[in-house]
Amino acid sequence: MKQYITYIRVSTAEQGKSGLGLEAQTRDISLYLEQYSEVPYEIIGEFKDIQSGGDDDRPQLIEALALARKTGAELLVAKLDRLSRKVSFIATIMDDPKVKLRVASMPHADKFSLHIYAALAEQERDFISTRTKAALQAAKARGVKLGGMRDKTMKRNEAAKAKADRFAASVLPLVQKLRDAGETLQAIADALNDAGKQSPRGGQWTATSVKRVIARA
Template sequence: MRQFVIYRRVSTEEQGRSGLGLEAQSRDVDLYLANYAETPFEVLGEFLDVTSGRDNDRPELNKALDLCRRTGAELLVAKLDRLSRRVSFIAALMDDPKVKLRVASMPNADKFQLHIYAALAEQERDFISLRTKAALAEAKARGQKLGGLRDATGKRNEAIQRDARSFAERVRPIVQPMRASGATLAQIAEALGGAGIATPRGGAWTATQVKRVLDRLDSVA
């Protein structure tokens, strides 16, 4: 019988108390168990941490991993970023021969794909941090030296296009191979969301947004 250990994580004490984020994770886990898990199956335990994804010292995750190692059960998480936001942590976990990882929102992803998704998600977060710092610096500079409205608008549009091209290149290793293998736009959007990769504006992916990325990549090919 297939056995699972379920792990969930929310980022703050407020989320833990209110249930924000937990309902969505529970929904994804339930969908996986109902549609992809071999039957019969057994859930041996469920664990929850209320902490940042950058904190790798999580007591409940350690308990979940210990149970997996002792029983051979699979660790099931809703999304990859619920496990960790550090690609090094995820990579080390996938190298553990006594731990088998399942991601509900990417039910058919293998270890190689999960590693790519984790790496791209971390790269995106680093870029967003740099972009935010650059935007603050530009805002400060504009306050010291005012330019014309048309000039400012043009520079802003150029920056938007530059960011869009840069973002498209970062997700190229996911979207183009999936499209070439026959995946639909919706399936690619689901894979990006499951990897914890947000859109350039920080929202959820749609098929239309995936098409824009593919079109942008085709235009610079």
């Protein structure tokens, strides 16, 4: 029987509490297992870290790798950057003969493809960082007060949060009523769509957007 060890990670405590980042990763892993995995299969371990991908000293990842080496089960992650943002760390894992790695979002990728992808992703992050620093330096040279820019951004964020809170409060009674009746998040989303109510972004409701409203409340 095919065996897996799943590993998911978010960078901040806020993401961990909301469950949204973790929920998306769990969904992708489930999709891989349903559509691409050999059958029958079993998951012999599930691990979760709330820690930066730049930090390789993650206790749950260390345990997951140890179990993978001991059992020969495949280590399954939703995306490569959930494992690490460092090419060197990913390369070390892929070079470990006792660790089998599978990425749900790239179900057919081999070790070579994963290594190339990791290198390109790291290069892109370095370029974005350099570009951001250059833009800030150019703004400073023009006399722009960077602190003022942050203040304006904070005010916009606060206004957006207040608007989202008001919207959540307006639909919460119906959402809570359906939830208390035992309806699933998707069933609540379907009910809101049938009632002609738009989501916070003006589109169709999904299970995730319903969960966000509940969490915000």
